[in-house]
Amino acid sequence: MPLSEKQLIEIRRNLHQIPEIGMEEFETSTQLREYISRMPQDFLQVKTWKTATLVRVQGKNQSKTIGYRTDIDGLPVTEQTGLPFASKHAGRMHACGHDIHMTVALGVLSYFAENQPACNLLFLFQPSEEILSGGMQVYQSGVMDEWMPDEIYAFHDNPQLPAGTIGCRQGTLFAGTCEIHATFIGKSGHAAFPHQANDMVVAGAAFVNQIQTIVSRNVDPIQSGVVTLGHFEAGTTGNVIAGQCQIDGTIRALTQENNLLIQKRVRQIAEGIAQAFDCEVKLELNQGGYYPVENNDHTTKAFMDYMQANDQVDFVETAPAMTGEDFGYLLSKIPGTMFWVGVESPYSLHSEFLSPKEEAIQKAVTTIVGYLEHRQKDVFTATY
Numbered sequence: 001m002p003l004s005e006k007q008l009i010e011i012r013r014n015l016h017q018i019p020e021i022g023m024e025e026f027e028t029s030t031q032l033r034e035y036i037s038r039m040p041q042d043f044l045q046v047k048t049w050k051t052a053t054l055v056r057v058q059g060k061n062q063s064k065t066i067g068y069r070t071d072i073d074g075l076p077v078t079e080q081t082g083l084p085f086a087s088k089h090a091g092r093m094h095a096c097g098h099d100i101h102m103t104v105a106l107g108v109l110s111y112f113a114e115n116q117p118a119c120n121l122l123f124l125f126q127p128s129e130e131i132l133s134g135g136m137q138v139y140q141s142g143v144m145d146e147w148m149p150d151e152i153y154a155f156h157d158n159p160q161l162p163a164g165t166i167g168c169r170q171g172t173l174f175a176g177t178c179e180i181h182a183t184f185i186g187k188s189g190h191a192a193f194p195h196q197a198n199d200m201v202v203a204g205a206a207f208v209n210q211i212q213t214i215v216s217r218n219v220d221p222i223q224s225g226v227v228t229l230g231h232f233e234a235g236t237t238g239n240v241i242a243g244q245c246q247i248d249g250t251i252r253a254l255t256q257e258n259n260l261l262i263q264k265r266v267r268q269i270a271e272g273i274a275q276a277f278d279c280e281v282k283l284e285l286n287q288g289g290y291y292p293v294e295n296n297d298h299t300t301k302a303f304m305d306y307m308q309a310n311d312q313v314d315f316v317e318t319a320p321a322m323t324g325e326d327f328g329y330l331l332s333k334i335p336g337t338m339f340w341v342g343v344e345s346p347y348s349l350h351s352e353f354l355s356p357k358e359e360a361i362q363k364a365v366t367t368i369v370g371y372l373e374h375r376q377k378d379v380f381t382a383t384y
């Protein structure tokens with residue numbers, strides 16, 4: 001029997017308690033592999049790469065493969081939901097809902113493990129979506145090569161949509177991102193003798209302020225961009241001048257062109273601050289595989305047509321979002337579609353209070369199984 005709603009909720013709660021950060025999902029991948037091993041194995045083949053797990057369901061006709069990806073990592077966030085099944089891992093939380101993503105993937109897989117699909121299905125349980133571009137790493141490792149899908153799908157949970165509602169759009173769904181890591185190095189000293197030191201709180205603060213001009217002065221106002229500096233650390237106490245300042249952040253833009261423009265300006269401003277404050281700067285800009293998430297026209301039309309025609313599905317066409325996703329890398333290699341599933345919460349993704357509604361799980365499983373059943377018929381003649 002495919003996993004029941006009760007079993008799915010139990011699985012989700014188990015996974016929710018053991019969040020691990022990117023490329024360290026050892027307990028999570030062990031649990032996932034255990035759940036997969038309990039399914040009927042007649043059509044299943046499993047491969048692993050580091051903490052990634054790939055499951056191929058052999059179709060009746062093996063000439064085409066549809067991919068379905070879930071991410072499996074958590075965040076370095078301390079959970080404050082007060083839930084009885086809250087994280088048991090100190091300082092780690094599934095604050096982006098990847099526990100929901102994994103559970104839905106297991107639910108869909110459990111259906112096809114018993115109902116042989118018309119074409120092959122590849123389920124990718126991918127590590128490290130939040131950092132280090134796990135999807136890109138899996139792709140580049142070659143482990144997918146012999147099972148390469150012809151098209152691929154994935155979803156992200158969305159607290160702003162009602163539980164189970166599907167959201168999607170043609171074109172760009174999510175921004176391309178780029179991590180900023182800047183270290184300003186000056187000279188520490190006594191608070192009373194600033195002229196003998198080189199204060200990196202002041203240099204860092206100037207960098208933060210200058211960065212605000214990029215979106216307001218350099219990006220075409222008809223387009224958009226975000227530069228968020230979420231981490232600023234300098235000094236130890238009030239009467240010691242800080243000799244070093246660490247600033248970390250992220251760039252978001254809906255086109256690669258704007259992402260590169262913002263990266264260029266961040267670099268110029270960092271160098272300018274170093275010159276102005278006579279200090280050293282070490283700057284790292286890491287885009288990795290966080291390309292803009294560009295939905296393929298053909299798979300997205302098929303997906304949206306199905307959702308709009310299905311009375312059982314609540315579907316909304318959504319605007320692009322500034323969230324990032326390394327699924328953007330996979331979509332740059334394989335045609336496919338990313339979509340949202342509503343989980344209805346007053347708290348945002350990455351909030352320590354996020355508590356997705358669990359009724360979204362069964363709804364999402366039913367909708368995705370329905371779409372994959374439908375799509376299998378067309379994939380043999382699909383053009384992209």
Ligand SMILES: CC(=O)N[C@@H](CCC[C@H](N)C(=O)O)C(=O)O
Nearest residue numbers: 130131177178179250323324325
């Ligand atoms: C869905 C989601 O929240 N994804 C992350 C991806 C982060 C990419 C990278 N580490 C960065 O910070 O730029 C997001 O923050 O949007």
